[in-house]
Amino acid sequence: MGMFDGKQGVVFGIANKYSIAWAITKRLLDEGARIVAGVLSEREGRKLEALLEPGRQLSARCCDLTSDAQIAEFFAAAGAELGGTLHFLVHSVAFARGEDLQGDFVNTSRDGYLLAQNISAYTLLGVARAAAPLMTAGGSIITLTYIGGERVVPNYNVMGVAKAALEANVRYLAWNLGPRNIRVNAISAGPVKTLSARGVKGFDTMHKQISERAPLGRSASPEELASTAAFLLSDASSAITGEVLHVDGGYHIMGV
Numbered sequence: 001m002g003m004f005d006g007k008q009g010v011v012f013g014i015a016n017k018y019s020i021a022w023a024i025t026k027r028l029l030d031e032g033a034r035i036v037a038g039v040l041s042e043r044e045g046r047k048l049e050a051l052l053e054p055g056r057q058l059s060a061r062c063c064d065l066t067s068d069a070q071i072a073e074f075f076a077a078a079g080a081e082l083g084g085t086l087h088f089l090v091h092s093v094a095f096a097r098g099e100d101l102q103g104d105f106v107n108t109s110r111d112g113y114l115l116a117q118n119i120s121a122y123t124l125l126g127v128a129r130a131a132a133p134l135m136t137a138g139g140s141i142i143t144l145t146y147i148g149g150e151r152v153v154p155n156y157n158v159m160g161v162a163k164a165a166l167e168a169n170v171r172y173l174a175w176n177l178g179p180r181n182i183r184v185n186a187i188s189a190g191p192v193k194t195l196s197a198r199g200v201k202g203f204d205t206m207h208k209q210i211s212e213r214a215p216l217g218r219s220a221s222p223e224e225l226a227s228t229a230a231f232l233l234s235d236a237s238s239a240i241t242g243e244v245l246h247v248d249g250g251y252h253i254m255g256v
């Protein structure tokens with residue numbers, strides 16, 4: 001019997017097999033969950049379908065989270081497909097322009113700043129607002145953040161500021177949705193080599209340095225992030241909300 005038998009939810013952020021959201025999705029499917037995945041493009045949807053083993057309870061629909069109309073359409077369709085009930089939501093989405101992930105932070109353009117905030121922070125509110133009415137028996141929402149939202153990580157720049165906003169969104173949403181028994185938490189993940197991570201200049205050096213300094217001598221694997229996601233999405237974490245849980249080999253406790 002799986003930990004997620006009879007549970008159903010929505011996952012955003014599967015670009016390919018390296019995506020953190022894919023590791024989380026695989027774990028949830030293995031544990032018996034039924035999932036509607038929101039993908040940015042039909043190309044991502046085809047990639048996702050190619051990854052699926054036969055008989056998996058997952059369907060994919062396109063949804064650009066910068067569009068309120070597409071979010072509404074997505075949740076209307078997902079809600080109908082899932083019989084009107086959602087138990088969990090995974091938000092594993094971020095974007096900033098390559099030019100804003102290197103060099104002088106002071107030169108970040110207004111457009112680049114707003115774009116990063118919109119996709120990487122505001123979208124959590126957009127999907128939480130659409131999901132909440134379907135979480136009729138309570139629910140659990142998670143997002144993915146990074147220590148660059150708490151401390152300076154050179155080149156993470158505008159995304160660090162967006163992650164700080166995302167983590168504040170987690171706390172305000174947890175307060176706001178708590179009375180409906182909807183929990184909202186973030187996983188602050190150690191570096192993982194994904195498509196998005198490769199957009200940050202010097203990512204490989206940062207990954208090496210962080211892994212060397214972490215008490216466990218390594219970052220977290222996608223599977224370890226998926227285990228924490230399963231915990232936060234399940235009733236095992238039923239009194240935890242508004243939390244930013246570091247899953248990074250302990251790197252965040254280090255002073256130097």
Ligand SMILES: NC(=O)c1ccc[n+]([C@@H]2O[C@H](COP(=O)([O-])OP(=O)(O)OC[C@H]3O[C@@H](n4cnc5c(N)ncnc54)[C@H](O)[C@@H]3O)[C@@H](O)[C@H]2O)c1
Pocket residue numbers: 012013014015016018019020021039040044063064065066092093094095119144145146147188189190191192193194195196197
């Ligand atoms: N990889 C890391 O080292 C690391 C560390 C900590 C946190 N994170 C966070 O994990 C999350 C997932 O990133 P990842 O590393 O798996 O990379 P990824 O590139 O595989 O995933 C990012 C996803 O965001 C989606 N996306 C971007 N713009 C979108 C939009 N407008 N609408 C809908 N979806 C959109 C992309 O399609 C993609 O699926 C991000 O929030 C990232 O900041 C990653």
